[in-house]
Amino acid sequence: MSPKVKQVLVYFTLIKKPFLFTFEPELKNNMKKVLILGSTGSIGINTINVIRNFPGEFEITALTINTKIDLLEPQIHEFNPKAVVVKDEKLGRELERRINGKCEVLVGEQGLIDAAKNLDYDIFVGAMVGFCGLAPTLEAIKRGKIITLANKETLVVAGELVTNLCKKHNAKLLPIDSEHSAIFQCLEGEDKNSVEKIILTASGGPFLNKSKEALANVTVQEALHHPNWEMGNKITIDSASMMNKGLEMIEARWLFGIEKERIDVLVHPQSIIHSMVQYVDGSIKAQLGLPDMKLPIQYALTYPARLANNNPRTDLAKIGSLTFFQPDMEKFECLKLAYNALDAGGTAPCIMNAANEIAVEKFLKGMIKFSNIPKLIYKALEKIENHKAPDVYTIFECDKETREFVLKLS
Ligand code: MG
Numbered sequence: 001m002s003p004k005v006k007q008v009l010v011y012f013t014l015i016k017k018p019f020l021f022t023f024e025p026e027l028k029n030n031m032k033k034v035l036i037l038g039s040t041g042s043i044g045i046n047t048i049n050v051i052r053n054f055p056g057e058f059e060i061t062a063l064t065i066n067t068k069i070d071l072l073e074p075q076i077h078e079f080n081p082k083a084v085v086v087k088d089e090k091l092g093r094e095l096e097r098r099i100n101g102k103c104e105v106l107v108g109e110q111g112l113i114d115a116a117k118n119l120d121y122d123i124f125v126g127a128m129v130g131f132c133g134l135a136p137t138l139e140a141i142k143r144g145k146i147i148t149l150a151n152k153e154t155l156v157v158a159g160e161l162v163t164n165l166c167k168k169h170n171a172k173l174l175p176i177d178s179e180h181s182a183i184f185q186c187l188e189g190e191d192k193n194s195v196e197k198i199i200l201t202a203s204g205g206p207f208l209n210k211s212k213e214a215l216a217n218v219t220v221q222e223a224l225h226h227p228n229w230e231m232g233n234k235i236t237i238d239s240a241s242m243m244n245k246g247l248e249m250i251e252a253r254w255l256f257g258i259e260k261e262r263i264d265v266l267v268h269p270q271s272i273i274h275s276m277v278q279y280v281d282g283s284i285k286a287q288l289g290l291p292d293m294k295l296p297i298q299y300a301l302t303y304p305a306r307l308a309n310n311n312p313r314t315d316l317a318k319i320g321s322l323t324f325f326q327p328d329m330e331k332f333e334c335l336k337l338a339y340n341a342l343d344a345g346g347t348a349p350c351i352m353n354a355a356n357e358i359a360v361e362k363f364l365k366g367m368i369k370f371s372n373i374p375k376l377i378y379k380a381l382e383k384i385e386n387h388k389a390p391d392v393y394t395i396f397e398c399d400k401e402t403r404e405f406v407l408k409l410s
Pocket of ligand 1 (some may be wrong): 041177178179
C-alpha cells in the first residue's frame with residue numbers, strides 16, 4: 001500500500017497566518033502475518049503457492065520443517081521470514097551455516113513450540129503431519145491466534161481439549177482439510193440447530209474395487225498411487241486404508257460439535273463434492289470443486305472473504321457423472337476402528353492414532369503387510385489403558401506408551 005501524502009492546513013492563532021506543511025504518515029502494514037508449520041510438505045507448499053497469488057495480503061514471518069532444508073532454503077530467500085525451525089538439529093545447524101545469518105534458525109521439537117509461543121504472527125497454519133502438531137497448536141491457541149488446521153491428528157487425539165481451549169482463549173479454528181472446509185462453507189449463514197447430519201465424502205482410495213483378500217498383498221507403490229489427490233506419503237496410505245476418513249470423522253465431530261451418529265461417510269470416487277450438510281427440512285447443501293488443496297487453503301487464509309483467483313474451474317459437463325456408494329466397513333477395518341475409538345472416548349482415539357502412525361511407517365518401510373495396519377491398531381486399543389477425560393500430560397504419555405508398544409509388534 002502506498003503512503004498517502006497529506007497536506008494539512010494549519011492556522012496558527014498567534015501569527016494569524018495560514019501555514020501549509022506536508023507530512024507522511026507512518027506506513028501501516030496491513031498484511032496478515034503467517035506462520036507455516038510444515039512448509040516443505042504438500043499442504044505447506046500449496047499454502048506458499050496461495051500466498052504467492054496474493055502479494056500484499058500476506059507476510060510469512062516464520063516457517064518450520066522436519067528435515068528438507070534444500071526446499072526450505074529457497075523459501076527463506078523468497079519470503080525473508082524472521083525465523084525458521086528445523087526439527088532435525090543437525091540439519092538445522094547445517095542450514096544456519098548455509099544462510100549465514102539471513103534469519104534466526106531454531107531447532108528441535110522445542111523449537112517448534114517456541115516458534116508458536118513467541119514469534120510474531122496472526123495466522124497459524126498447521127500443515128505438519130501427525131501427533132507432533134499438537135504441542136505447537138496448543139501454544140498458538142493460548143495466544144488467541146487464527147488457527148488454520150490441516151493437521152487432523154491434533155483434533156483426533158485431543159479434540160475436546162483443543163476446542164475448549166479455543167473457546168477459552170478466543171482462538172478461531174478454521175479447517176484446511178477439504179472435506180471440513182466444504183462442511184464449514186455449507187454451514188455459513190445457517191443455524192447450527194437446523195443441521196440434521198453431515199455427509200463426509202470419501203474417494204475410497206486406490207483399493208475401492210479390490211476384494212478384502214486382495215488387500216492383504218498390495219504393495220507400497222500401489223498404496224501410494226491415489227486416484228485423485230496428490231498428497232504426502234502418510235495421508236496417502238491413510239486414504240488407501242480409509243483410516244483418513246476415520247480420522248476426518250473424528251475431526252468433524254470436534255470441529256462442528258456434532259455427535260458421530262449424525263456424521264455419515266459416503267464414498268464418492270470422483271472427489272468433486274468435497275462434503276455436504278443435510279438440514280432438518282431435508283435440504284442438502286454441498287460444496288464442489290476440483291480436487292486441489294489450494295481452494296480450501298485460500299478460504300481458510302482469507303476467511304470470511306472470497307478472493308478471485310485464476311485456478312482451473314470445475315467443468316461439470318466434462319466430468320459427466322458423479323457417483324456415490326456406502327463404504328464397506330468390513331473391508332476397510334480402519335474406518336470401523338475409528339468409529340469404535342470415538343465411541344469409547346477418552347484416550348482411545350489417541351491410542352488409535354499413535355498405533356496407526358507407527359503401523360503406516362512400518363508398512364512404508366516394508367516391515368508389515370497392508371492388512372496388518374488395522375491389526376496393529378486393534379492390538380494397541382486392546383492393550384493400552386483408556387483414560388477418560390485426559391489432560392494434556394495424559395495424552396502425551398498415552399501417545400508415547402502406544403508408540404513404544406506398537407514398535408515392538410510385527
Ligand atoms: Mg481430507
